[in-house]
Each structure stands twice: as C-alpha cells, then as structure tokens.
Amino acid sequence: MKTNSLLLLIFFLAACQHHQANLIKVTADMETDAVDADGDAADDPALWVHPTDPEQSLVLGTHKHMGLYSYDLNGNMKQFLRVGRLNNVDVRQQVLLRDTLVDVVAASNRTNNAITLFYVRPEGIIKPWSRATAEVSALDEVYGFCLGVVDQDLIFVVTGRSGDAEIYRFVEDNQTVIRTRTLHIPSKSEGCVVDDETGDIYIAEEAAGIWRFNYQDEHSSELIIAVDNKHLEPDVEGLALLRHQGEKLLVVSSQGNSQFPVYRLSDNVYIKSVVITDSEEHDGVTGTDGIAVNQSLSTTNYPAGVFVIQDDINTQPDDAQNFKLVNLQKILDQL
Numbered sequence: 001m002k003t004n005s006l007l008l009l010i011f012f013l014a015a016c017q018h019h020q021a022n023l024i025k026v027t028a029d030m031e032t033d034a035v036d037a038d039g040d041a042a043d044d045p046a047l048w049v050h051p052t053d054p055e056q057s058l059v060l061g062t063h064k065h066m067g068l069y070s071y072d073l074n075g076n077m078k079q080f081l082r083v084g085r086l087n088n089v090d091v092r093q094q095v096l097l098r099d100t101l102v103d104v105v106a107a108s109n110r111t112n113n114a115i116t117l118f119y120v121r122p123e124g125i126i127k128p129w130s131r132a133t134a135e136v137s138a139l140d141e142v143y144g145f146c147l148g149v150v151d152q153d154l155i156f157v158v159t160g161r162s163g164d165a166e167i168y169r170f171v172e173d174n175q176t177v178i179r180t181r182t183l184h185i186p187s188k189s190e191g192c193v194v195d196d197e198t199g200d201i202y203i204a205e206e207a208a209g210i211w212r213f214n215y216q217d218e219h220s221s222e223l224i225i226a227v228d229n230k231h232l233e234p235d236v237e238g239l240a241l242l243r244h245q246g247e248k249l250l251v252v253s254s255q256g257n258s259q260f261p262v263y264r265l266s267d268n269v270y271i272k273s274v275v276i277t278d279s280e281e282h283d284g285v286t287g288t289d290g291i292a293v294n295q296s297l298s299t300t301n302y303p304a305g306v307f308v309i310q311d312d313i314n315t316q317p318d319d320a321q322n323f324k325l326v327n328l329q330k331i332l333d334q335l
C-alpha cells in the first residue's frame with residue numbers, strides 16, 4: 001500500500017510538472033477602455049493596420065448589445081458605431097473589389113440576423129458600407145463570424161447559435177453578399193477563422209471542439225480537435241491563426257480553463273497553452289471569449305504583432321469588460 005501511494009504521488013507530481021511546462025505565462029501590455037455596459041457585453045476583437053504609420057493602427061471590438069468600438073493601440077476609444085447587436089467582427093485589408101483596394105470590416109449582426117459591412121478609410125475612420133447589402137441568414141440566430149479572401153473571392157462565414165454555419169460571397173457587380181453554402185455543425189458555434197491560403201475554414205463548436213471545412217471542397221467536414229477537458233475545456237470560443245518557424249498554428253480560446261491552447265495545424269497536435277496573468281499594471285484574462293492575432297503589425301511595443309483578447313472580468317480598477325493587448329513576441333519566444 002505504502003509503495004503504491006508513493007508511486008501515485010510521484011505520478012501526480014510528474015503530471016503537474018508536465019502540465020506546468022506547457023504553460024506560457026504572459027501579462028497584458030495594454031488594455032482598452034471599458035465598454036459602456038455592465039455584465040457581459042465586450043465580445044470579439046479584430047485589428048486594422050494603418051497603411052503608412054503602424055502606430056496609428058486600430059483595435060476593433062464588438063459591444064454585443066449595441067455596436068462596434070475602435071480603439072488606438074494605447075486602448076483609448078476612438079469611435080463607436082451604434083449599428084445593432086454586433087456579435088463577432090473581422091477585417092481583411094487591401095481587398096480588390098470593383099477595381100479598388102478596400103479595407104473591409106464586417107460583423108455578424110443579431111439585430112437583423114445578417115452581416116453588416118463597413119470599410120476603413122486610410123486615416124483610420126470606419127464607415128458603414130451602406131451600398132453593400134447582405135442576404136438575411138437562414139440560421140435561427142447568427143452568432144460567430146469571420147472573413148476570408150480565397151481565390152480572389154471575398155468570403156464571409158457566419159456561425160449559428162443553434163449550430164450550423166453559412167458561407168457567403170461578395171458579388172462585385174451589385175455589391176451584394178449572397179449565401180453559397182450551409183455547413184452542418186451539431187450545436188452552438190461561435191469562433192471561426194479562415195486560412196486565406198488554403199481556403200480552410202475553422203469553426204469552434206462550443207461544447208465539442210474545432211471543425212475544419214474548406215471553401216472549395218463541398219464535402220470537407222471534420223472535427224479535427226476535440227474537447228479533452230485538459231487543454232481544451234468548454235466553452236470553446238475564439239480562434240486565430242498564427243505562423244511560427246514555418247508552421248501554421250491555431251490559437252484557441254478555451255473558456256473553461258481561461259487558457260489559450262495552441263495546436264500545430266499540419267497534424268492537429270497540441271503544443272502549449274498561453275495564459276494571461278495579472279501584472280502590477282493590468283489584470284489578467286479569465287472567462288475568455290473572442291481573440292485576434294495580427295502578425296502584419298510591427299510597432300515599438302508590438303514588433304512581431306499583437307494578440308488581442310476579450311476579458312470577462314476587468315479589475316485593476318474594477319470596471320466593465322474590455323480587451324487586452326499582448327506583445328506577440330513574448331508568446332513566440334516561449335513557443
């Protein structure tokens with residue numbers, strides 16, 4: 001008995017050590033102003049990179065009851081667009097549409113159950129794209145959202161609060177957004193990301209894990225990473241792509257353990273998990289929701305890009321929810 005207990009203890013300690021070794025602990029370098037609402041309101045971030053002065057780039061963040069914020073890289077609110085219950089937002093810059101390069105911002109809007117489009121002017125002002133109209137979703141309730149540019153098509157992926165997802169495509173002639181395909185997902189799905197190079201579409205089914213579909217391949221449908229209640233604990237939320245040392249990685253928002261497990265996409269193998277801990281200046285991230293990774297940005301504080309994260313509870317000082325910014329270099333150094 002004694003030997004067994006000792007062995008168990010050794011196994012337990014070894015398991016703890018192994019688990020610790022897989023954690024990349026970082027602190028937030030900046031946080032945005034708090035959103036204007038009590039309770040759960042901040043939801044999903046994205047990043048827009050200024051064409052000539054990267055220091056003037058913007059963090060975009062949805063206020064899921066009211067609209068869209070933009071913030072400067074110091075976290076100061078710049079703009080609020082009161083356009084309805086925007087849930088998730090995404091950006092694609094310099095998209096060739098109607099012979100013009102456009103910086104496109106789009107979001108899922110639960111007020112009209114459709115996609116809402118914007119464009120960003122070169123100086124960083126976001127304007128509603130009022131001429132563009134999107135077909136109303138056939139889903140019970142639109143929820144998550146992501147953009148892609150695949151084979152010169154501007155595509156939109158909308159996920160459903162009751163499961164399933166839809167792919168839409170921008171039609172240049174009449175500036176409409178039309179549905180081209182419905183994807184089957186058994187239950188509530190939100191986070192998603194498109195790999196523009198491959199046309200792969202990754203979607204998080206909150207209770208189950210991560211699905212991969214492909215824009216060109218109608219038969220593609222595979223659950224590639226399942227919830228394991230170790231690295232990945234429900235709800236599975238935001239997704240983001242990350243390139244590192246020639247590998248394409250997927251960063252996942254694992255709400256159940258407030259961690260961000262990172263997977264290698266060539267074989268869907270788990271690598272490490274990021275956690276954002278408290279520092280003297282900024283509180284850490286818990287109850288994690290939407291995320292964004294941008295590696296095009298290069299500034300003094302963010303030389304290799306930025307990781308932006310929704311934070312469920314904003315302390316230091318106690319305030320409404322906000323978004324945290326982390327210098328991506330600190331994560332890459334430990335991967």
Ligand SMILES: [Ca+2]
Binds near residue numbers: 043
């Ligand atoms: Ca959310």
Ligand SMILES: [Ca+2]
Binds near residue numbers: 284311313
């Ligand atoms: Ca926090």
Ligand SMILES: [Ca+2]
Binds near residue numbers: 031282283315316317
């Ligand atoms: Ca804070």
